[in-house]
Amino acid sequence: MRRILVRSLVTLAVLGLAAALGAAAAPATATPRAPYVRGTSTVPFYSYAGAVRESVWVSTPLDNDEDGVPDKVAVDVVRPRTGGVRVPVIMQASPYYTCCGRGPEKQVKEYDANGTITGQPLFYDNYFVPRGYAVIAVDMAGTGRSTGCTDTDGREDTLATKAVIDWLNGRAKATYADGSPADATAWTNGRVGMVGRGADGTVTNGVAATGVEGLKTVVPISATSSGYDYARHNGVVVSPDSNEYLFHMVNSRPAEACARVLRSLDVGSDDATGDYNAYWAERDVRPHASKVRASVFLVHGLNDGNVMTDHFALWWQELKVPRKLWLTQAGHVDPFDYRRAEWVDTLHRWFDFYLQGLRNGIDREPPVSRETSPGTWVDGPAWPAPGAREVRVPLGDGDGTTGTLGARSGRGGRVWTDDPDLSEDAATADPNRPVAGRAVFLSRPLARDMRLSGNPSVTLRVKVDRPTTELTARLVDYGTAARVNTVYPAEGLRTLDTRSCWGASTQADSACYLDSAQDVVTSDRGILTRGWQDAAHRVSLRFRVPLRPDRWYTIKVPMQATDQIVRAGHVLGLVLQQSDLEYTTPATTGATVRLDLSGSSLSLPVVGNARLPRPGAEAPRVEASDRIGRQDARLRSRPTP
Structure with missing residues (x-):
């Protein structure tokens, strides 16, 4: 009898462990009777023109501009009016929303006279808000309407962005422009997916490497995984003062507020020697791959002369979570601009699976898709290739x-x-x-x-x-x-001269792109x-x-x-x-x-x-x-x- 009891307990323990391991790779559970779900897909249900548009400032745990108050990052929210249904969030954090714009058309954020967001760059809000997602655009520290100082892929960039996910899950505070508290838990279920190209993808990798609770999936496009490998090639300097150059490109703060941070970028990068040091270790996410809890969908150009291919390859090989990979023959570009229809459909199903809990089968599809010659794509089971x-x-x-x-x-x-x-x-x-x-x-x-x-x-x-x-x-x-x-x-x-439309439009925010x-x-x-x-x-x-x-x-x-x-x-x-x-x-x-x-x-x-x-x-x-x-x-x- 004791032997049977012990065997039963062992069986229950094994089943419990299997369930725990399975939960790490499984999608979120779907919201019961969500009105925007048909079968295994989200569909346009909510009015984009009638969406809630608001701006909040999230308090971070840092004060690197040393003004005696916590740094705050500006978050612009576009979310459906759901009548109480809580929805997941698609989040893009960027230092480029004011200075440089996003996408080939260099879109910047647009606001009305009251400072409320009227136009977010890129198609994400146009397409996903009617389908039951909130889409938020985060001005990274020291850029746009945020305080603090950008430290170019360093601790501030990462932790200030992470604080937004904490706010979405009730673990951090935020206020509206008038100082009144902003509570996200009334409208979101806390499940977050991050997406972004270039520096936007780099901070996505960095936040994922913190293991923050609530981040369910990330989609880094042409993103770095090591600041050293971006600025150096095995001791060879790529571009002197590259981090200071980026600082000046994106900084929106008064010079005196961030003078100390700027000096630290210059001294820490150590262009004179080309050595890897503590400064670069802070900007290296690869040693932290074991902390990543979110699924990862990597996209990279095999001919990217800006962010070299080792950034995706060495990161990909370290990850132990559900993964997907697209490799194109193009350079430092977004798949929306070279494989548009397939990209929108794949990204839609990816977010539906990991953020909405819809079992649409994307997890059973070949994880690797590569372009073998211009316009020819082949799917495969792994990368590098088996054999x-x-x-x-x-x-x-x-x-x-x-x-x-x-x-x-x-x-x-x-x-x-x-x-x-x-x-x-x-x-x-x-x-x-x-x-x-x-x-x-x-x-x-x-x-x-x-x-x-x-x-x-x-x-x-x-x-x-x-x-x-x-x-x-x-x-x-x-x-x-x-x-x-x-x-x-x-x-x-x-x-080209033609345009195609991906989602709903308003007079202030068109879903139609060249x-x-x-x-x-x-x-x-x-x-x-x-x-x-x-x-x-x-x-x-x-x-x-x-x-x-x-x-x-x-x-x-x-x-x-x-x-x-x-x-x-x-x-x-x-x-x-x-x-x-x-x-x-x-x-x-x-x-x-x-x-x-x-x-x-x-x-x-x-x-x-x-x-x-x-x-x-x-x-x-x-x-x-x-x-x-x-x-x-x-x-x-x-x-x-």
Whole structure:
């Protein structure tokens, strides 16, 4: 009898644990008899024109403008008049609502004479408010109508935004403009989903990493997951004073109110060394992935030259919650502007599942959707692709000018001196021609398609005649094909003259937006991925170890995550150089690098059994001169909304 009782207790405990684990991944329970639900979908039911529009100021736990009172963030609310039905919230926090606008049409917040919100940027309120959601737009600390000071992805940005979710759940206080208390619990059930692109997505990641109760799902689009990796590439400075630049772009406070915070941004970022320090650790969410309780829907551009692909990849791999991923061939853009109908439908079902508790099956669909070529999307079960394996590719001597990629390491070497003015166009063009400041290695034409999914890298055995130098690697697909033209600032899109409407409109807030299409060109090569490494940071990103000119060193140059297909007949190329004026701010030491081929190799994340053909005695002849030029390359190193 005792054995049966013990077995029953164990069974109940196991069932209880399973239920608890299931609850973490399950959607919220639907509101009983919600009038805006039909089957497993929310539908337009409430009047958008008749929605409640109000502004409140939420008290935060911080006072970083040091005026003796808690900082307050301004929150503009658009919510349906539900007659007592409490609804979930879609929330976008941004520093850009006043200075720069959101979306391709640069929409800013619009207010009436009384200071009440009349127009929120983007389509979220137009579309979701009639469907039983409140949509709120938060001016991040120190921007718009908020107090405090922005600290560029730091503690203030995160905790001040988190305070809004606390208010929605009755754990923080807020007031209207006249000082009277504002209580959200009368109209919301406290379930929150955050969404945003760029800096808006970055704060979304940051708030999710606090594990705040009530945040049920997040949708970060082209968002960073490490401030260091945005401003540095393995010790190489991307743009000096980048955080101060962003501060000045978005700040709405008097200069004297935030002088101390501005100084801390300058000192803490430590541009002089490029080291990872406590300042950057505060802006790194990856170590806190285990705290995330919300489901995550990541969206990123495989050719995003602003927020590099490691930001999504390293975050994605750390998350232990329900996940979904879209990867596009475009750059730093919103899916509303390249896959509009599919995006609105998918986002609608995602929010319905995790915020309304409607079991519409989105959790059983393939979690990964990637664009393999312009306009062609393929779904998959995981990322990186199942079956991806690391393949080591030796570097061969070739003809002594252009090397080979293939089965046997070369016995020779390469010697080149840094050319800080060597552009990406020049470095990757005419790979069979000697060009000062670069070294090129080519495969033979591929016999069949090869998919790369993950992080390539190159290991270099080098001798350097300076205490350090920057090392840059580019993986290039040589072959004529239609490609998305991601030249800055269009990022792969062209705006059309037509408009389409997504939701309800008022005279002050239209739901109709200019249509867009991918900008597709035919080019003779495409950059698959890039990588950078400061040689003195080869041991650790936290400190520098200078090189000695009489010694050989083995230095790994990691490349950004990618998922691309190199087509049959194309040639895979590896281009090495030192300074990169395209994606970093060169700090040339004038170094000369001596490369030992026998100790150097390329590592590729190859899916399946595809392999590079055995190289011949010489590299193949490749014509690659017709390349679309970029605008001023240094514009890429400036943070953009």
